Amino acid sequence: MGIETSVANKKVKQVFELAKDKIPNSNLSPKTNTNSKGKKNRRRQHKKMVAVSPVQKLFNTCNEVFDSCSSGIIPSPDDIRKLKAVLDNFKPADVDLVPEMPHFQASVAGKTPVITYLHLHECDKFSMGIFCLPPSGIIPLHNHPGMTVFSKLLFGTMHIKSYDWVADVPASTSAVASPSKTKQPEIRLAKVKVNSKLTAPCETSILYPTDGGNMHCFTAVTACAVLDVLGPPYSDPDGRHCQYYLDFPFDNFSVDGVSIPEEEKEGYAWLEEREKPEDLTVVGEHYRGPAIVEK
Known part of the structure; x- marks a missing residue:
């Protein structure tokens, strides 16, 4: 049935x-x-x-986020979150990077490690690139004038030290040098923003024109790869040139009218402008990961 x-x-x-x-x-x-x-x-x-590859998605998002931005103009909070979300999910495989590549191999004993820069894209609105650091590689203390910067550690462990200027203390040439410092340079007081190690995977770090650690230094504890997005990029004609600094403990100098409680002194330092360090070597290499289509 x-x-x-x-x-x-x-x-x-x-x-x-x-x-x-x-x-x-x-x-x-x-x-x-x-x-x-x-x-x-x-x-x-x-x-x-x-x-749409992850790196293409990053490029497309940067085009949207920085479309109406210029020097000193920060993207909206929604745009900041949008770009950060893309970078937070970024992985070394998305740009065909592995720690075994030659860029990340330890240097010969006694030689300063060479930093490799992989150029992804640059226009007048933003730039995208990857810094490849061997163990002990250092990107010295430097600034990002008028820029909003997103840094994503793709792999490795890195020590980061960053500063922001103390706004109500102008630069001074009247400092009294400590016994170990004989000249009287122009110095300026800065407050420590970050002084710690970062290990991938981790969230994207963001710094702003006057906040978030606009001056920073990277030191590779292990081989590291850092994806950097700068908006707008460095531009000498527009006054956005990279300036390097030396940092000194607060007690190294005495400036009239400037005092810090003893228990807070470690959170401050004096910064002095310097020329690009002679031992800093950054070489450019072709990016060989997934292609970026510039529409």
Whole structure:
């Protein structure tokens, strides 16, 4: 009995399908067509999603975030969150990087490690690039004038020390040097923002034109790769040139009218401008990861 019922049901279904095809403007036809179109749309969407690599998504997001920004102009909080979310999910494999590459190998004893820079993109709105540091590699203390900077540690362990200027203390040339310092340079008081190690995977670090640690120094504890996004990028004609600094403990100098409680002195330092360190060597290499399509 069950078999006969099943056969009958199949016949009814076949007749139903034939009849449905012959009914003009049937309410049943649109439903079938809608499902078909829906499947096609989903397939197209899936193809689009697969086609956009993480580095392309980063480029597209940077185009949106920095489109209306300029020197000293910070993206909106929503745009900051949007770009940070993209970078937080970024992995070394997204740009075809592994710690075994030559860029990350330890230097010969006694030689200063060479830093490799992989250029991804630069325009007048933003730049994208990756710093590859061997163990003990150092990017000396430097600034980012008028910039908002996103730094994502892709792998490795790195020590970061960063400062912000103390706004109500101007630069001074009247400092009294300690016995170990014989000249009287122009110095300026800065407050420590970060002084700690960072190990990947970790969240993206963000610094702003006047906050967040605009002057920072990177020291590689292990081989490291750091993806940097700068908006806007360095530009000498526009007054955004990279300036390097030496930092000195607060007690190394005495400036009239400037005092810090004893228990807080470690959180401050005097910064002195310097020329680019002679032992800093940064070499450029071609980026060989997934291509970026500049639309």
